[in-house]
Amino acid sequence: MAKQIGIIPLKGTIGNITFYKSQAGHLAREKGGIDANRIATDPAFVRTRENGSEFGRAGKAGKLLRTAFRTLLLNIGDSYLTARLASKMLKVIQADATNVRGQRNVIDGEAELLKGFEFNINGHLGGTLFAPFTAGIDRATGVLKVDIPAFTPINMLASPAGATHFKIMVAGAEIDFEAETFVNANAASAEIAIDATPTEVMNLSVNVTANSTKPLFLSLGIEFYQQINGALYSLKNGAYNALALVEVSGMPAAPPPAP
Incomplete structure:
Protein backbone atom coordinates (compact mmCIF):
# COMPACT_ATOMS: atom_id res chain seq x y z
CA MET A 1 0.00 0.00 0.00
CA GLY A 33 -5.01 -12.06 -4.65
CA ILE A 34 -6.33 -15.53 -5.15
CA ASP A 35 -9.23 -16.41 -7.41
CA ALA A 36 -12.52 -16.21 -5.49
CA ASN A 37 -13.78 -19.52 -6.90
CA ARG A 38 -10.71 -21.29 -5.61
CA ILE A 39 -11.19 -19.84 -2.13
CA ALA A 40 -14.82 -21.01 -2.19
CA THR A 41 -14.08 -24.60 -3.25
CA ASP A 42 -10.46 -25.59 -2.64
CA PRO A 43 -10.02 -27.76 0.52
CA ALA A 44 -6.79 -25.89 1.17
CA PHE A 45 -8.83 -22.79 1.98
CA VAL A 46 -11.26 -24.37 4.43
CA ARG A 47 -9.88 -22.25 7.29
CA THR A 48 -10.22 -19.13 5.17
CA ARG A 49 -13.88 -19.98 4.54
CA GLU A 50 -14.48 -20.63 8.23
CA ASN A 51 -12.89 -17.33 9.20
CA GLY A 52 -14.82 -15.47 6.52
CA SER A 53 -18.11 -16.96 7.69
CA GLU A 54 -17.53 -15.90 11.28
CA PHE A 55 -16.28 -12.45 10.30
CA GLY A 56 -19.42 -11.93 8.23
CA ARG A 57 -21.54 -13.07 11.16
CA ALA A 58 -19.74 -10.59 13.41
CA GLY A 59 -20.38 -7.76 10.98
CA LYS A 60 -24.12 -8.52 10.82
CA ALA A 61 -24.34 -8.77 14.61
CA GLY A 62 -22.53 -5.45 15.02
CA LYS A 63 -24.88 -3.76 12.56
CA LEU A 64 -27.91 -5.10 14.45
CA LEU A 65 -26.55 -3.78 17.75
CA ARG A 66 -25.84 -0.37 16.20
CA THR A 67 -29.34 -0.24 14.79
CA ALA A 68 -30.84 -1.03 18.18
CA PHE A 69 -29.02 1.98 19.67
CA ARG A 70 -29.30 4.20 16.59
CA THR A 71 -31.26 6.97 18.33
CA LEU A 72 -28.40 7.59 20.76
CA LEU A 73 -25.73 7.13 18.09
CA LEU A 74 -26.95 9.91 15.80
CA ASN A 75 -24.80 12.52 17.56
CA ILE A 76 -21.76 10.32 18.15
CA GLY A 77 -18.70 11.25 16.12
CA ASP A 78 -16.71 8.04 15.52
CA SER A 79 -16.09 7.02 11.93
CA TYR A 80 -14.37 3.78 13.04
CA LEU A 81 -17.31 2.48 15.09
CA THR A 82 -18.42 -0.12 12.55
CA ALA A 83 -14.98 -1.73 12.33
CA ARG A 84 -14.33 -1.57 16.08
CA LEU A 85 -17.65 -3.17 16.95
CA ALA A 86 -17.27 -5.91 14.32
CA SER A 87 -13.85 -6.73 15.79
CA LYS A 88 -15.32 -6.97 19.28
CA MET A 89 -18.23 -9.09 18.03
CA LEU A 90 -15.74 -11.47 16.44
CA LYS A 91 -14.18 -12.04 19.86
CA VAL A 92 -17.65 -12.80 21.23
CA ILE A 93 -18.18 -15.37 18.47
CA GLN A 94 -14.76 -16.90 18.96
CA ALA A 95 -15.63 -17.48 22.63
CA ASP A 96 -18.37 -19.92 21.55
CA ALA A 97 -17.31 -23.26 23.03
CA THR A 98 -20.36 -25.14 21.71
CA ASN A 99 -20.11 -25.02 17.91
CA VAL A 100 -17.27 -25.90 15.55
CA ARG A 101 -15.20 -23.30 13.75
CA GLY A 102 -17.12 -21.59 10.99
CA GLN A 103 -20.42 -22.15 12.81
CA ARG A 104 -19.71 -20.29 16.03
CA ASN A 105 -22.16 -17.48 16.79
CA VAL A 106 -23.05 -14.65 19.17
CA ILE A 107 -25.83 -16.60 20.91
CA ASP A 108 -23.46 -19.33 22.06
CA GLY A 109 -20.56 -16.93 22.55
CA GLU A 110 -19.82 -14.59 25.43
CA ALA A 111 -21.90 -11.46 24.88
CA GLU A 112 -20.67 -10.17 28.25
CA LEU A 113 -17.36 -9.39 26.54
CA LEU A 114 -19.12 -6.33 25.09
CA LYS A 115 -19.58 -4.76 28.52
CA GLY A 116 -17.62 -1.53 28.66
CA PHE A 117 -17.60 -1.07 24.87
CA GLU A 118 -17.29 2.61 23.96
CA PHE A 119 -19.35 3.72 20.97
CA ASN A 120 -17.30 6.92 20.68
CA ILE A 121 -13.57 6.31 20.68
CA ASN A 122 -13.07 10.10 20.78
CA GLY A 123 -15.17 10.63 23.90
CA HIS A 124 -15.09 7.83 26.45
CA LEU A 125 -17.88 7.79 29.02
CA GLY A 126 -15.36 7.35 31.83
CA GLY A 127 -13.44 10.40 30.64
CA THR A 128 -16.54 12.55 30.29
CA LEU A 129 -18.83 11.66 33.19
CA PHE A 130 -17.01 11.30 36.51
CA ALA A 131 -20.08 10.94 38.70
CA PRO A 132 -20.52 7.42 40.13
CA PHE A 133 -23.43 5.31 38.94
CA THR A 134 -24.82 1.80 39.29
CA ALA A 135 -26.25 -0.17 36.38
CA GLY A 136 -28.41 -3.24 36.56
CA ILE A 137 -30.42 -5.67 34.45
CA ASP A 138 -33.36 -7.56 35.95
CA ARG A 139 -34.07 -10.27 33.41
CA ALA A 140 -37.18 -11.51 35.25
CA THR A 141 -38.97 -8.15 35.06
CA GLY A 142 -37.29 -6.86 31.90
CA VAL A 143 -36.16 -3.69 33.69
CA LEU A 144 -32.79 -2.19 32.75
CA LYS A 145 -31.77 0.77 34.89
CA VAL A 146 -29.03 3.22 35.82
CA ASP A 147 -29.02 5.05 39.17
CA ILE A 148 -26.87 8.17 39.57
CA PRO A 149 -26.57 9.96 42.94
CA ALA A 150 -26.70 13.77 43.02
CA PHE A 151 -23.52 15.41 41.72
CA THR A 152 -22.17 18.87 40.88
CA PRO A 153 -21.95 19.15 37.07
CA ILE A 154 -19.15 21.70 36.91
CA ASN A 155 -16.94 19.36 38.96
CA MET A 156 -17.97 15.97 37.56
CA LEU A 157 -18.14 16.59 33.81
CA ALA A 158 -15.48 17.11 31.17
CA SER A 159 -17.60 19.28 28.92
CA PRO A 160 -16.65 20.76 25.53
CA ALA A 161 -16.05 24.46 25.00
CA GLY A 162 -19.31 26.30 24.58
CA ALA A 163 -21.46 23.69 26.31
CA THR A 164 -23.90 25.15 28.84
CA HIS A 165 -26.19 22.16 29.46
CA PHE A 166 -26.13 18.37 29.30
CA LYS A 167 -28.49 15.43 29.28
CA ILE A 168 -27.99 11.90 30.60
CA MET A 169 -29.43 9.13 28.44
CA VAL A 170 -29.96 5.39 28.83
CA ALA A 171 -31.06 2.83 26.29
CA GLY A 172 -31.82 -0.84 26.61
CA ALA A 173 -32.07 -3.50 23.94
CA GLU A 174 -33.16 -7.12 23.79
CA ILE A 175 -31.56 -8.58 20.67
CA ASP A 176 -32.37 -11.77 18.77
CA PHE A 177 -29.24 -12.25 16.68
CA GLU A 178 -30.65 -15.28 14.89
CA ALA A 179 -33.90 -13.65 13.76
CA GLU A 180 -32.12 -10.27 13.37
CA THR A 181 -34.77 -8.46 15.41
CA PHE A 182 -34.70 -6.40 18.59
CA VAL A 183 -36.82 -4.73 21.23
CA ASN A 184 -35.44 -1.41 22.49
CA ALA A 185 -36.36 1.54 24.68
CA ASN A 186 -34.78 4.88 25.64
CA ALA A 187 -35.00 7.24 28.61
CA ALA A 188 -33.32 10.54 29.39
CA SER A 189 -33.00 13.21 32.03
CA ALA A 190 -34.04 16.79 31.44
CA GLU A 191 -31.43 19.22 30.09
CA ILE A 192 -29.36 20.31 33.09
CA ALA A 193 -27.19 23.42 33.43
CA ILE A 194 -23.45 22.88 33.76
CA ASP A 195 -22.87 24.90 36.91
CA ALA A 196 -22.26 24.47 40.64
CA THR A 197 -25.85 23.49 41.43
CA PRO A 198 -26.11 19.81 42.47
CA THR A 199 -28.34 17.68 40.30
CA GLU A 200 -31.26 15.67 41.54
CA VAL A 201 -30.81 11.94 42.05
CA MET A 202 -31.33 10.25 38.69
CA ASN A 203 -33.08 6.90 38.38
CA LEU A 204 -33.39 6.13 34.68
CA SER A 205 -34.93 2.86 33.58
CA VAL A 206 -36.33 1.19 30.47
CA ASN A 207 -38.30 -1.99 29.89
CA VAL A 208 -37.88 -4.87 27.47
CA THR A 209 -39.57 -8.29 27.47
CA ALA A 210 -39.91 -9.88 30.91
CA ASN A 211 -38.21 -13.27 31.26
CA SER A 212 -36.51 -12.81 27.90
CA THR A 213 -34.25 -15.60 26.67
CA LYS A 214 -32.27 -13.22 24.45
CA PRO A 215 -29.12 -11.20 25.22
CA LEU A 216 -29.85 -7.87 26.93
CA PHE A 217 -27.78 -4.71 26.59
CA LEU A 218 -27.83 -1.49 28.63
CA SER A 219 -26.06 1.67 27.52
CA LEU A 220 -25.42 4.99 29.26
CA GLY A 221 -24.59 8.20 27.45
CA ILE A 222 -24.28 11.95 27.77
CA GLU A 223 -25.08 14.68 25.25
CA PHE A 224 -24.08 18.33 25.46
CA TYR A 225 -26.00 21.46 24.52
CA GLN A 226 -25.37 25.18 24.10
CA GLN A 227 -27.95 27.76 25.18
CA ILE A 228 -28.38 30.71 22.81
CA ASN A 229 -31.08 33.33 23.43
CA GLY A 230 -32.91 30.98 25.74
CA ALA A 231 -32.97 28.04 23.28
CA LEU A 232 -30.88 24.87 23.63
CA TYR A 233 -28.97 23.55 20.63
CA SER A 234 -27.30 20.12 20.54
CA LEU A 235 -23.56 20.25 19.91
CA LYS A 236 -23.24 18.16 16.77
CA ASN A 237 -19.50 17.63 16.62
CA GLY A 238 -19.80 14.40 18.63
CA ALA A 239 -16.32 14.77 20.10
CA TYR A 240 -17.52 14.73 23.71
CA ASN A 241 -20.87 12.97 23.37
CA ALA A 242 -20.16 9.65 25.06
CA LEU A 243 -22.04 6.35 24.98
CA ALA A 244 -20.97 3.01 26.39
CA LEU A 245 -22.40 -0.41 27.20
CA VAL A 246 -22.48 -0.41 30.99
CA GLU A 247 -24.20 -3.77 31.53
CA VAL A 248 -24.72 -6.88 29.41
CA SER A 249 -26.64 -10.06 30.17
CA GLY A 250 -26.01 -12.88 27.71
CA MET A 251 -28.12 -15.98 27.38
CA PRO A 252 -29.78 -17.02 30.68
CA ALA A 253 -28.51 -20.16 32.35
CA ALA A 254 -30.35 -23.34 31.45
CA PRO A 255 -32.58 -24.68 34.23
CA PRO A 256 -31.11 -27.58 36.20
CA PRO A 257 -32.31 -31.05 35.17
CA ALA A 258 -35.25 -32.44 37.08
CA PRO A 259 -34.25 -34.83 39.85
Missing part, protein backbone atom coordinates in the same frame (compact mmCIF):
# COMPACT_ATOMS: atom_id res chain seq x y z
CA ALA A 2 1.36 3.41 -0.98
CA LYS A 3 0.11 6.94 -0.39
CA GLN A 4 -0.62 9.23 -3.32
CA ILE A 5 1.19 12.57 -3.11
CA GLY A 6 0.42 14.05 -6.51
CA ILE A 7 -1.54 17.26 -7.05
CA ILE A 8 -4.47 15.36 -8.63
CA PRO A 9 -5.50 12.25 -6.68
CA LEU A 10 -6.39 9.25 -8.81
CA LYS A 11 -9.26 6.80 -8.51
CA GLY A 12 -9.63 3.53 -10.39
CA THR A 13 -7.19 1.01 -11.87
CA ILE A 14 -4.25 1.54 -14.19
CA GLY A 15 -2.48 -1.67 -15.14
CA ASN A 16 -1.98 -3.62 -11.94
CA ILE A 17 -2.27 -0.58 -9.67
CA THR A 18 -5.56 0.38 -7.99
CA PHE A 19 -5.99 3.96 -6.78
CA TYR A 20 -8.60 4.68 -4.09
CA LYS A 21 -9.55 6.98 -1.24
CA SER A 22 -9.83 5.87 2.40
CA GLN A 23 -9.95 7.56 5.78
CA ALA A 24 -6.16 7.50 5.71
CA GLY A 25 -6.08 9.56 2.51
CA HIS A 26 -5.58 8.76 -1.17
CA LEU A 27 -3.81 5.40 -1.48
CA ALA A 28 -2.56 3.03 -4.15
CA ARG A 29 -2.00 -0.72 -4.07
CA GLU A 30 -1.07 -3.48 -6.48
CA LYS A 31 -3.84 -5.73 -7.74
CA GLY A 32 -3.52 -9.31 -6.74
Whole structure:
Protein backbone atom coordinates (compact mmCIF):
# COMPACT_ATOMS: atom_id res chain seq x y z
CA MET A 1 0.00 0.00 0.00
CA ALA A 2 1.36 3.41 -0.98
CA LYS A 3 0.11 6.94 -0.39
CA GLN A 4 -0.62 9.23 -3.32
CA ILE A 5 1.19 12.57 -3.11
CA GLY A 6 0.42 14.05 -6.51
CA ILE A 7 -1.54 17.26 -7.05
CA ILE A 8 -4.47 15.36 -8.63
CA PRO A 9 -5.50 12.25 -6.68
CA LEU A 10 -6.39 9.25 -8.81
CA LYS A 11 -9.26 6.80 -8.51
CA GLY A 12 -9.63 3.53 -10.39
CA THR A 13 -7.19 1.01 -11.87
CA ILE A 14 -4.25 1.54 -14.19
CA GLY A 15 -2.48 -1.67 -15.14
CA ASN A 16 -1.98 -3.62 -11.94
CA ILE A 17 -2.27 -0.58 -9.67
CA THR A 18 -5.56 0.38 -7.99
CA PHE A 19 -5.99 3.96 -6.78
CA TYR A 20 -8.60 4.68 -4.09
CA LYS A 21 -9.55 6.98 -1.24
CA SER A 22 -9.83 5.87 2.40
CA GLN A 23 -9.95 7.56 5.78
CA ALA A 24 -6.16 7.50 5.71
CA GLY A 25 -6.08 9.56 2.51
CA HIS A 26 -5.58 8.76 -1.17
CA LEU A 27 -3.81 5.40 -1.48
CA ALA A 28 -2.56 3.03 -4.15
CA ARG A 29 -2.00 -0.72 -4.07
CA GLU A 30 -1.07 -3.48 -6.48
CA LYS A 31 -3.84 -5.73 -7.74
CA GLY A 32 -3.52 -9.31 -6.74
CA GLY A 33 -5.01 -12.06 -4.65
CA ILE A 34 -6.33 -15.53 -5.15
CA ASP A 35 -9.23 -16.41 -7.41
CA ALA A 36 -12.52 -16.21 -5.49
CA ASN A 37 -13.78 -19.52 -6.90
CA ARG A 38 -10.71 -21.29 -5.61
CA ILE A 39 -11.19 -19.84 -2.13
CA ALA A 40 -14.82 -21.01 -2.19
CA THR A 41 -14.08 -24.60 -3.25
CA ASP A 42 -10.46 -25.59 -2.64
CA PRO A 43 -10.02 -27.76 0.52
CA ALA A 44 -6.79 -25.89 1.17
CA PHE A 45 -8.83 -22.79 1.98
CA VAL A 46 -11.26 -24.37 4.43
CA ARG A 47 -9.88 -22.25 7.29
CA THR A 48 -10.22 -19.13 5.17
CA ARG A 49 -13.88 -19.98 4.54
CA GLU A 50 -14.48 -20.63 8.23
CA ASN A 51 -12.89 -17.33 9.20
CA GLY A 52 -14.82 -15.47 6.52
CA SER A 53 -18.11 -16.96 7.69
CA GLU A 54 -17.53 -15.90 11.28
CA PHE A 55 -16.28 -12.45 10.30
CA GLY A 56 -19.42 -11.93 8.23
CA ARG A 57 -21.54 -13.07 11.16
CA ALA A 58 -19.74 -10.59 13.41
CA GLY A 59 -20.38 -7.76 10.98
CA LYS A 60 -24.12 -8.52 10.82
CA ALA A 61 -24.34 -8.77 14.61
CA GLY A 62 -22.53 -5.45 15.02
CA LYS A 63 -24.88 -3.76 12.56
CA LEU A 64 -27.91 -5.10 14.45
CA LEU A 65 -26.55 -3.78 17.75
CA ARG A 66 -25.84 -0.37 16.20
CA THR A 67 -29.34 -0.24 14.79
CA ALA A 68 -30.84 -1.03 18.18
CA PHE A 69 -29.02 1.98 19.67
CA ARG A 70 -29.30 4.20 16.59
CA THR A 71 -31.26 6.97 18.33
CA LEU A 72 -28.40 7.59 20.76
CA LEU A 73 -25.73 7.13 18.09
CA LEU A 74 -26.95 9.91 15.80
CA ASN A 75 -24.80 12.52 17.56
CA ILE A 76 -21.76 10.32 18.15
CA GLY A 77 -18.70 11.25 16.12
CA ASP A 78 -16.71 8.04 15.52
CA SER A 79 -16.09 7.02 11.93
CA TYR A 80 -14.37 3.78 13.04
CA LEU A 81 -17.31 2.48 15.09
CA THR A 82 -18.42 -0.12 12.55
CA ALA A 83 -14.98 -1.73 12.33
CA ARG A 84 -14.33 -1.57 16.08
CA LEU A 85 -17.65 -3.17 16.95
CA ALA A 86 -17.27 -5.91 14.32
CA SER A 87 -13.85 -6.73 15.79
CA LYS A 88 -15.32 -6.97 19.28
CA MET A 89 -18.23 -9.09 18.03
CA LEU A 90 -15.74 -11.47 16.44
CA LYS A 91 -14.18 -12.04 19.86
CA VAL A 92 -17.65 -12.80 21.23
CA ILE A 93 -18.18 -15.37 18.47
CA GLN A 94 -14.76 -16.90 18.96
CA ALA A 95 -15.63 -17.48 22.63
CA ASP A 96 -18.37 -19.92 21.55
CA ALA A 97 -17.31 -23.26 23.03
CA THR A 98 -20.36 -25.14 21.71
CA ASN A 99 -20.11 -25.02 17.91
CA VAL A 100 -17.27 -25.90 15.55
CA ARG A 101 -15.20 -23.30 13.75
CA GLY A 102 -17.12 -21.59 10.99
CA GLN A 103 -20.42 -22.15 12.81
CA ARG A 104 -19.71 -20.29 16.03
CA ASN A 105 -22.16 -17.48 16.79
CA VAL A 106 -23.05 -14.65 19.17
CA ILE A 107 -25.83 -16.60 20.91
CA ASP A 108 -23.46 -19.33 22.06
CA GLY A 109 -20.56 -16.93 22.55
CA GLU A 110 -19.82 -14.59 25.43
CA ALA A 111 -21.90 -11.46 24.88
CA GLU A 112 -20.67 -10.17 28.25
CA LEU A 113 -17.36 -9.39 26.54
CA LEU A 114 -19.12 -6.33 25.09
CA LYS A 115 -19.58 -4.76 28.52
CA GLY A 116 -17.62 -1.53 28.66
CA PHE A 117 -17.60 -1.07 24.87
CA GLU A 118 -17.29 2.61 23.96
CA PHE A 119 -19.35 3.72 20.97
CA ASN A 120 -17.30 6.92 20.68
CA ILE A 121 -13.57 6.31 20.68
CA ASN A 122 -13.07 10.10 20.78
CA GLY A 123 -15.17 10.63 23.90
CA HIS A 124 -15.09 7.83 26.45
CA LEU A 125 -17.88 7.79 29.02
CA GLY A 126 -15.36 7.35 31.83
CA GLY A 127 -13.44 10.40 30.64
CA THR A 128 -16.54 12.55 30.29
CA LEU A 129 -18.83 11.66 33.19
CA PHE A 130 -17.01 11.30 36.51
CA ALA A 131 -20.08 10.94 38.70
CA PRO A 132 -20.52 7.42 40.13
CA PHE A 133 -23.43 5.31 38.94
CA THR A 134 -24.82 1.80 39.29
CA ALA A 135 -26.25 -0.17 36.38
CA GLY A 136 -28.41 -3.24 36.56
CA ILE A 137 -30.42 -5.67 34.45
CA ASP A 138 -33.36 -7.56 35.95
CA ARG A 139 -34.07 -10.27 33.41
CA ALA A 140 -37.18 -11.51 35.25
CA THR A 141 -38.97 -8.15 35.06
CA GLY A 142 -37.29 -6.86 31.90
CA VAL A 143 -36.16 -3.69 33.69
CA LEU A 144 -32.79 -2.19 32.75
CA LYS A 145 -31.77 0.77 34.89
CA VAL A 146 -29.03 3.22 35.82
CA ASP A 147 -29.02 5.05 39.17
CA ILE A 148 -26.87 8.17 39.57
CA PRO A 149 -26.57 9.96 42.94
CA ALA A 150 -26.70 13.77 43.02
CA PHE A 151 -23.52 15.41 41.72
CA THR A 152 -22.17 18.87 40.88
CA PRO A 153 -21.95 19.15 37.07
CA ILE A 154 -19.15 21.70 36.91
CA ASN A 155 -16.94 19.36 38.96
CA MET A 156 -17.97 15.97 37.56
CA LEU A 157 -18.14 16.59 33.81
CA ALA A 158 -15.48 17.11 31.17
CA SER A 159 -17.60 19.28 28.92
CA PRO A 160 -16.65 20.76 25.53
CA ALA A 161 -16.05 24.46 25.00
CA GLY A 162 -19.31 26.30 24.58
CA ALA A 163 -21.46 23.69 26.31
CA THR A 164 -23.90 25.15 28.84
CA HIS A 165 -26.19 22.16 29.46
CA PHE A 166 -26.13 18.37 29.30
CA LYS A 167 -28.49 15.43 29.28
CA ILE A 168 -27.99 11.90 30.60
CA MET A 169 -29.43 9.13 28.44
CA VAL A 170 -29.96 5.39 28.83
CA ALA A 171 -31.06 2.83 26.29
CA GLY A 172 -31.82 -0.84 26.61
CA ALA A 173 -32.07 -3.50 23.94
CA GLU A 174 -33.16 -7.12 23.79
CA ILE A 175 -31.56 -8.58 20.67
CA ASP A 176 -32.37 -11.77 18.77
CA PHE A 177 -29.24 -12.25 16.68
CA GLU A 178 -30.65 -15.28 14.89
CA ALA A 179 -33.90 -13.65 13.76
CA GLU A 180 -32.12 -10.27 13.37
CA THR A 181 -34.77 -8.46 15.41
CA PHE A 182 -34.70 -6.40 18.59
CA VAL A 183 -36.82 -4.73 21.23
CA ASN A 184 -35.44 -1.41 22.49
CA ALA A 185 -36.36 1.54 24.68
CA ASN A 186 -34.78 4.88 25.64
CA ALA A 187 -35.00 7.24 28.61
CA ALA A 188 -33.32 10.54 29.39
CA SER A 189 -33.00 13.21 32.03
CA ALA A 190 -34.04 16.79 31.44
CA GLU A 191 -31.43 19.22 30.09
CA ILE A 192 -29.36 20.31 33.09
CA ALA A 193 -27.19 23.42 33.43
CA ILE A 194 -23.45 22.88 33.76
CA ASP A 195 -22.87 24.90 36.91
CA ALA A 196 -22.26 24.47 40.64
CA THR A 197 -25.85 23.49 41.43
CA PRO A 198 -26.11 19.81 42.47
CA THR A 199 -28.34 17.68 40.30
CA GLU A 200 -31.26 15.67 41.54
CA VAL A 201 -30.81 11.94 42.05
CA MET A 202 -31.33 10.25 38.69
CA ASN A 203 -33.08 6.90 38.38
CA LEU A 204 -33.39 6.13 34.68
CA SER A 205 -34.93 2.86 33.58
CA VAL A 206 -36.33 1.19 30.47
CA ASN A 207 -38.30 -1.99 29.89
CA VAL A 208 -37.88 -4.87 27.47
CA THR A 209 -39.57 -8.29 27.47
CA ALA A 210 -39.91 -9.88 30.91
CA ASN A 211 -38.21 -13.27 31.26
CA SER A 212 -36.51 -12.81 27.90
CA THR A 213 -34.25 -15.60 26.67
CA LYS A 214 -32.27 -13.22 24.45
CA PRO A 215 -29.12 -11.20 25.22
CA LEU A 216 -29.85 -7.87 26.93
CA PHE A 217 -27.78 -4.71 26.59
CA LEU A 218 -27.83 -1.49 28.63
CA SER A 219 -26.06 1.67 27.52
CA LEU A 220 -25.42 4.99 29.26
CA GLY A 221 -24.59 8.20 27.45
CA ILE A 222 -24.28 11.95 27.77
CA GLU A 223 -25.08 14.68 25.25
CA PHE A 224 -24.08 18.33 25.46
CA TYR A 225 -26.00 21.46 24.52
CA GLN A 226 -25.37 25.18 24.10
CA GLN A 227 -27.95 27.76 25.18
CA ILE A 228 -28.38 30.71 22.81
CA ASN A 229 -31.08 33.33 23.43
CA GLY A 230 -32.91 30.98 25.74
CA ALA A 231 -32.97 28.04 23.28
CA LEU A 232 -30.88 24.87 23.63
CA TYR A 233 -28.97 23.55 20.63
CA SER A 234 -27.30 20.12 20.54
CA LEU A 235 -23.56 20.25 19.91
CA LYS A 236 -23.24 18.16 16.77
CA ASN A 237 -19.50 17.63 16.62
CA GLY A 238 -19.80 14.40 18.63
CA ALA A 239 -16.32 14.77 20.10
CA TYR A 240 -17.52 14.73 23.71
CA ASN A 241 -20.87 12.97 23.37
CA ALA A 242 -20.16 9.65 25.06
CA LEU A 243 -22.04 6.35 24.98
CA ALA A 244 -20.97 3.01 26.39
CA LEU A 245 -22.40 -0.41 27.20
CA VAL A 246 -22.48 -0.41 30.99
CA GLU A 247 -24.20 -3.77 31.53
CA VAL A 248 -24.72 -6.88 29.41
CA SER A 249 -26.64 -10.06 30.17
CA GLY A 250 -26.01 -12.88 27.71
CA MET A 251 -28.12 -15.98 27.38
CA PRO A 252 -29.78 -17.02 30.68
CA ALA A 253 -28.51 -20.16 32.35
CA ALA A 254 -30.35 -23.34 31.45
CA PRO A 255 -32.58 -24.68 34.23
CA PRO A 256 -31.11 -27.58 36.20
CA PRO A 257 -32.31 -31.05 35.17
CA ALA A 258 -35.25 -32.44 37.08
CA PRO A 259 -34.25 -34.83 39.85
